[in-house]
Amino acid sequence: MIEAGTHWADGSLLAPPPWIQPHASTLPATGAWRPGDPLGQRQFMRMAVDRPFVLAGGGQLHDITVAFETWGKLSPQADNAILVCHALTGDSHAAGPADAGHAAPGWWDDLIGPGKALDTERWFVVCANVLGGCQGTSGPASPLPDRLGHYGPHFPVVTIRDIVRTQARLADALRIDRWHAVIGGSMGGMQALEWAIMYPDRVDRLVPMATCTAATAQQIAWWSTGRRAIALDPKWRDGHYYDAKPGDGPHAGLALARMISQVTFRSDDVFTDRFGREPVEPLGGTFEMWQRFEVERYLDYHGAKLSRRFDANSYLLLTKAMDLHDVGRGRGGEAAALKRISAPTLSVGINSDILYPSYQQLDLADGIEAVGGSATYVEIDSPHGHDAFLIAIDQVAAALVPFLEKPVR
Amino acid sequence: MIEAGTHWADGSLLAPPPWIQPHASTLPATGAWRPGDPLGQRQFMRMAVDRPFVLAGGGQLHDITVAFETWGKLSPQADNAILVCHALTGDSHAAGPADAGHAAPGWWDDLIGPGKALDTERWFVVCANVLGGCQGTSGPASPLPDRLGHYGPHFPVVTIRDIVRTQARLADALRIDRWHAVIGGSMGGMQALEWAIMYPDRVDRLVPMATCTAATAQQIAWWSTGRRAIALDPKWRDGHYYDAKPGDGPHAGLALARMISQVTFRSDDVFTDRFGREPVEPLGGTFEMWQRFEVERYLDYHGAKLSRRFDANSYLLLTKAMDLHDVGRGRGGEAAALKRISAPTLSVGINSDILYPSYQQLDLADGIEAVGGSATYVEIDSPHGHDAFLIAIDQVAAALVPFLEKPVR
Numbered sequence: 016m017i018e019a020g021t022h023w024a025d026g027s028l029l030a031p032p033p034w035i036q037p038h039a040s041t042l043p044a045t046g047a048w049r050p051g052d053p054l055g056q057r058q059f060m061r062m063a064v065d066r067p068f069v070l071a072g073g074g075q076l077h078d079i080t081v082a083f084e085t086w087g088k089l090s091p092q093a094d095n096a097i098l099v100c101h102a103l104t105g106d107s108h109a110a111g112p113a114d115a116g117h118a119a120p121g122w123w124d125d126l127i128g129p130g131k132a133l134d135t136e137r138w139f140v141v142c143a144n145v146l147g148g149c150q151g152t153s154g155p156a157s158p159l160p161d162r163l164g165h166y167g168p169h170f171p172v173v174t175i176r177d178i179v180r181t182q183a184r185l186a187d188a189l190r191i192d193r194w195h196a197v198i199g200g201s202m203g204g205m206q207a208l209e210w211a212i213m214y215p216d217r218v219d220r221l222v223p224m225a226t227c228t229a230a231t232a233q234q235i236a237w238w239s240t241g242r243r244a245i246a247l248d249p250k251w252r253d254g255h256y257y258d259a260k261p262g263d264g265p266h267a268g269l270a271l272a273r274m275i276s277q278v279t280f281r282s283d284d285v286f287t288d289r290f291g292r293e294p295v296e297p298l299g300g301t302f303e304m305w306q307r308f309e310v311e312r313y314l315d316y317h318g319a320k321l322s323r324r325f326d327a328n329s330y331l332l333l334t335k336a337m338d339l340h341d342v343g344r345g346r347g348g349e350a351a352a353l354k355r356i357s358a359p360t361l362s363v364g365i366n367s368d369i370l371y372p373s374y375q376q377l378d379l380a381d382g383i384e385a386v387g388g389s390a391t392y393v394e395i396d397s398p399h400g401h402d403a404f405l406i407a408i409d410q411v412a413a414a415l416v417p418f419l420e421k422p423v424r
Numbered sequence: 425m426i427e428a429g430t431h432w433a434d435g436s437l438l439a440p441p442p443w444i445q446p447h448a449s450t451l452p453a454t455g456a457w458r459p460g461d462p463l464g465q466r467q468f469m470r471m472a473v474d475r476p477f478v479l480a481g482g483g484q485l486h487d488i489t490v491a492f493e494t495w496g497k498l499s500p501q502a503d504n505a506i507l508v509c510h511a512l513t514g515d516s517h518a519a520g521p522a523d524a525g526h527a528a529p530g531w532w533d534d535l536i537g538p539g540k541a542l543d544t545e546r547w548f549v550v551c552a553n554v555l556g557g558c559q560g561t562s563g564p565a566s567p568l569p570d571r572l573g574h575y576g577p578h579f580p581v582v583t584i585r586d587i588v589r590t591q592a593r594l595a596d597a598l599r600i601d602r603w604h605a606v607i608g609g610s611m612g613g614m615q616a617l618e619w620a621i622m623y624p625d626r627v628d629r630l631v632p633m634a635t636c637t638a639a640t641a642q643q644i645a646w647w648s649t650g651r652r653a654i655a656l657d658p659k660w661r662d663g664h665y666y667d668a669k670p671g672d673g674p675h676a677g678l679a680l681a682r683m684i685s686q687v688t689f690r691s692d693d694v695f696t697d698r699f700g701r702e703p704v705e706p707l708g709g710t711f712e713m714w715q716r717f718e719v720e721r722y723l724d725y726h727g728a729k730l731s732r733r734f735d736a737n738s739y740l741l742l743t744k745a746m747d748l749h750d751v752g753r754g755r756g757g758e759a760a761a762l763k764r765i766s767a768p769t770l771s772v773g774i775n776s777d778i779l780y781p782s783y784q785q786l787d788l789a790d791g792i793e794a795v796g797g798s799a800t801y802v803e804i805d806s807p808h809g810h811d812a813f814l815i816a817i818d819q820v821a822a823a824l825v826p827f828l829e830k831p832v833r
Contacts, residue, residue, distance in 0.1 A: 016674050029577040030662035031655040072711030085727075168438040172711040226451045232695035232719040236687045239720045243680050244714075246440040249658045253439035275684060278645045286641035292750060302481030302581040304744055310641040335713055341701060360511065369778070372692065 021184045031305050044256045044264030047149035047156035047326040048082075048116065055116020056084045057151050062181065072339070074171020078160040080196050081185050082151025083107050083143035086127060087135035089189070095131060097419075098182065099123065099142045100206035101274075101332050102198030106150035109133025109142040110135070118324060125314060125408040132412030138419075141189065145206070146181045147173040147332040155328035156257060166328075173332060174339045175202070178208045186217065196220035196419055200363075200404035201371065203331065205340045208379075213341055216355040219423050222415065224404045228349055229341035237370065238334035241272030241375035245327045254328050265327040270318030274331055277317045279370040282400035286310055298382050352380045357420040359407055359419045360390040362416065363404070363411070371403040391418070440714050454666045454671030456558035456565035456735040457491075457525065464514060464525020465493045466560050469597050471590065481748070483580020486570040490594050491560025492516050492552035496544035497534060498598070502786055505600045506828075507591065508532065508551045509608030509615035513734055515559035518551040519544070529643045535819040541821030547828075548549060548696065550598065553678050554615070555590045556741040558581040565650075565666060565739035574739075577663025582741060584611070584786050588618045592732045595626065605629035605828055609772075610812035611742065614749045624766040628832050631824065633772035636784040637758055638750035639789065643779065644689050647743035650681030653734045674736040679727030681739055688779040690816045691809035695719055762791045764767075769799040770827045772813070772820070773824060779810040800827070 044369045048057075062068065067075040084107040089096060099109050101122065108117040111126035127140055144152035147170065155170040197218050199207040204226025211221040228233070245251050247270025256264050257281070275406040278286075290310040298306070307315070343349035361381040364373030374396055383390035393414040397403035404411060457466075465832065469490045471477065476484040492592070493516040498505060508518050510531065517526040519536035534551055536542040553561035564579040595603070608616040608625050613635025613709055619632040642748050654660050657677025687695075699719040707715070716724070733796035771789040773782030791800035802823040806812035813820060 031652070073709045074711075098447070168713070172713055174711070207518055229701060231692060232699040232701065232717070233687065233692045235701070235717050236683075236695060236719050236723060238719075239681065239723065240684050240687065243683065244653060245655065246657050247653065247680055248674055261824070266654055271649065273651050274645075274652065278642065280651065283640060283642045286645060290639060290641040292641065292644070297746075300482045302483075303743075303746060304577070304581055304740060308641070308644050308747065310645050314645060314648065331713060335711075338717065339707075339711060401574075 016342035022092070029304070034131065039047075040262045042266055042323060043261055044327045045149070045156045046322060046324040047154070048151050049156065050158065053115035055108065056111055058084065059083045059117055059151065060185050062184050068180075070177045071174040072172040072177075076153065079144050079153045079181060080151070080157070081146070081153075083141060083182050083185055084109065084111070085139060085141050085189075085393070086110050086140045087137070089139040091190070093191050094138060094193070094195065096139045096141060096189070096194055098194045098197045098210070099127070099140055099184070099201035100182075100197065101142060101145065102201035102203045103330075103337070104321060105203070106148065107142045107144045110140065118242070122405060125406075126412060132408075132416050138195065141288065143182050143185050145178045145202075145333065145421065147178070147329060147336065149326035149329040152181070154326065155254070155332060156326045163216055165257040167257060167329060170328065170332060172337050172339070175205045175336055176210050176213060178336065179184075179213055182206070182210070182215060183217070195215050195220055196222060198222040198224075198415070199226070200224035201226055201401065202337055205337065206225070208342055210233070211356040211358045211360070212346075212352050215355050218358045220418065221356065221358040221360040222363065222418065223360070223376070224411070225365050225368055225371045225376070225401055227371055228353070228379055229343060230338050234370065235338045237276065238338055241275050241332050241334055242270040245331060246266050248327075251327055254331075256327070260327040266319075266322035269322040269325060269327040269330055270315070273321040274314040274318045277314055280400060280402045282366065282367045282369060282398055284398045285400065306412050313333065315374065323371065325371075344417065349382060350386050353388065354386040356383060356388050357424055359421070360388065361414060362390055362392045363395060363414055364392065365395045365397060365399075365401065365403040365407075367398050368401045429504060435660055436718070450670050451670035451673065451675055451732060452670055454565045454735045455731060455733040456563070456738065457560050459507070459567065459822075464517065464523040465520055465541035466491045467493065468560065469594050469708070471593050477588045477589075479580050480583040481581040483584075485562065485580065488562045488590060489553065489560070489566075490552050490555070490562075490590050492550060492594055493518065493520075493657070494598075495519050495549045496547050498548040498600070502600050503544060504605065505548045505550060505598070505603055507522060507595070507603045507606045507619070508536070508542070508549055509606065509612035509619075510551060510554065511608070511610035511612045512739075512746070513730060514612070515557065516551045516553045517559075519549065527631050531814060532817075534773070535821060540778075541817075547604065550594070550600075552591050552594050554587045554611075554742065556587070556737040556745065561590070563735065564663070564741060565735045574666040577737060578668060579737065579741060581748070584618050584745055585616045585622060587745065588615050591615070591619070592626070600624050602628055605631060605638050607631040607633075608635070609633035610810065611746055614746065617751055620765040620767045620769070621761050623683075624764050627767045629827065630767040630769040631772065631827065632785070632788065633820070634774050634777055634780045634785070636749070637762070638752060638778055639747050639790055640784075642781065644747045644748065646685065646779065647747055649683050650743055651740050653680040653684065656742060657736075660736055665736070669686055675728075675731035678731040678736040678739055679724070680735060682730040682803065683723040684725040687725055689809055689811045691776045691778060691807055693807045694809060695705035697807070698743055708795055712782075717827050758791060759795050762797065763795040765792060765797050768830070768832055769797065770823060771799055771801045772804060772823055773801065774804045774806060774808050774810065774812040775806075776812065777810045
């Protein structure tokens with residue numbers, strides 16, 4: 016028998032404390048930006064409403080809005096435009112300080128700005144929130160255009176190619192015929208690749224970082240566990256949670272999905288250096304199930320943080336888009352797809368990336384060269400893992416700046 | 425707007441199909457072995473009931489039962505006994521065919537048996553289910569000895585050291601004073617290490633495989649996401665689910681925990697070779713959110729399979745035991761702990777292991793040598809990742825057999 020009083024009703028943590036189901040009290044059911052929220056630097060483009068936007072996966076949408084931001088000034092010849100594509104949980108706020116519409120500074124603010132590597136005194140930099148996202152561009156959290164309610168789980172599956180096609184419409188609207196460069200890391204790199212394949216005449220330079228030509232089984236495996244975490248949360252309600260009262264959204268499921276991915280975004284070395292085996296509170300004489308090590312607090316923090324600013328259905332949709340990413344699909348295979356690329360390519364890998372291992376960026380460069388294209392491979396030497404494209408900015412800049420200067424024709 | 429009929433009420437998979445919340449219909453709330461279930465090869469030892477078994481984490485237990493199996497015959501001098509320690513979801517059934525008490529053959533059946541590497545014509549091989557487990561040894565699913573009900577979440581936190589102490593009692597009962605060797609992989613390797621540190625006079629040879637001297641932050645991170653998956657399942661009910669009706673246990677949470685760990689058990693290469701980007705059904709013209717790639721079916725399969733034969737509370741407890749594993753704790757650090765080891769050590773790493781990377785086994789061998797002990801490092805060359813200690817049996821055997829023959833004194 017158990018000692019009475021020792022492990023019964025003694026205040027020990029038998030159930031997970033509230034940090035596991037984070038901040039369940041006051042949060043809106045979605046972290047999505049919604050009409051009426053502060054705009055911040057966002058601008059909006061409404062796509063033509065006279066015909067449906069047919070998606071690669073068979074769905075159709077009408078009346079799509081694309082949220083975007085720009086920095087710098089477009090030259091009269093429109094020849095200084097650079098498109099920056101964001102990753103899974105990024106958005107159009109690639110640069111600039113936190114503002115009314117964004118709780119944090121731009122995700123590449125160290126790279127983009129006056130006098131920085133992407134010098135906005137010279138370049139006109141554009142970043143658009145992706146289709147299916149949740150920061151102003153049409154996505155599952157958007158209100159339905161023709162009736163009450165939200166798309167929710169009815170938002171059709173989108174692909175990277177669909178995302179890129181909305182960005183091409185944005186380029187049209189901005190009267191940008193050719194991008195001086197299209198740049199992106201992770202899911203942003205997938206978009207950059209598809210840009211160069213779908214619109215070879217509109218991309219003068221291509222910079223995919225920490226990404227792949229086709230999602231591997233391991234990448235699908237990781238993203239699919241995140242989707243199942245969301246589906247496991249009873250507050251996800253099969254995707255119908257937008258009318259839930261504050262605190263009643265799928266925050267815990269989204270947080271867990273993020274925690275899983277956060278491990279894949281970093282590395283063993285960095286976790287060891289940063290957290291080691293430190294417990295949040297000293298272990299003391301009594302070990303409890305829900306006592307945490309520092310690394311757990313870190314993951315809880317990142318999970319909770321994302322669930323404040325993101326939408327669970329968008330997370331489902333965009334991870335699915337990454338799993339469906341395969342430049343060769345419907346094009347006669349990867350080599351045939353890469354043959355379409357006319358832009359010189361700077362392929363950037365990260366030596367400690369466990370999610371998009373550097374061999375994929377090396378294979379990409381090899382694959383482009385093999386079909387007669389021009390590609391250079393550069394490896395970022397960083398312990399930070401996949402996220403190094405957001406962290407090792409000096410190395411990103413060092414590779415990027417000379418590449419942007421090189422004449423292409 | 426969305427085209428009416430295209431994405432509304434058209435039979436598309438808006439909510440995850442039942443394979444996400446697996447086989448929710450008829451399964452008992454726990455996959456634990458319970459008194460009255462077929463014994464199979466299990467034998468039981470009941471530990472002394474006249475005094476409490478005080479755990480390293482401050483808890484106390486009375487009346488512990490240890491389930492174990494043996495193969496071969498103990499010599500009259502009791503000098504041919506080998507202890508095999510199982511990993512997280514293993515149990516005492518290390519060898520032998522499936523039987524009434526075990527749905528599958530022994531987890532090391534290719535290694536253990538007459539004429540095999542661990543030749544049971546010669547060795548007396550013992551394997552015990554771990555304390556806190558769910559296959560016959562006392563754990564959360566066990567009935568309370570002194571009143572109605574089950575331990576559930578009240579089962580105290582156990583450590584690897586506690587597990588080893590129950591095994592030492594078993595050795596006493598079997599009148600085995602010294603083990604010819606103590607062998608184990610993963611969590612089994614942690615037990616083997618603790619055996620050699622806690623009972624140096626009872627271990628003649630030590631073989632830890634694919635394990636570590638102390639859980640790293642990344643390992644804690646992985647296991648903690650699994651625990652949060654279980655806690656997220658509303659059917660976990662804070663650990664009180666043993667009286668739930670069939671189909672109403674935390675199967676989905678346990679399955680998700682397994683899916684996460686299953687990715688860490690294998691490797692990028694093997695996933696690519698085995699699954700690539702194959703969809704379960706052809707993608708066709710319409711992409712759906714819950715369509716699966718083959719690798720997802722594989723993960724779903726393994727998740728569902730574990731939830732049929734394991735107990736969610738045991739999963740919590742044993743992953744916590746692994747996170748708490750740190751041979752240096754309370755012993756003046758790792759070097760001081762390793763100095764206690766008198767057994768020659770064969771440290772076996774796996775070159776493709778992403779969960780317990782081979783550097784940990786190399787560091788272990790170095791650490792033992794550095795304090796004057798004797799250690800050899802052998803690396804299994806396999807694409808299979810962590811699970812190679814269960815798969816690459818020929819290489820395990822090739823390292824093991826000569827090591828078992830070597831005189832130690």
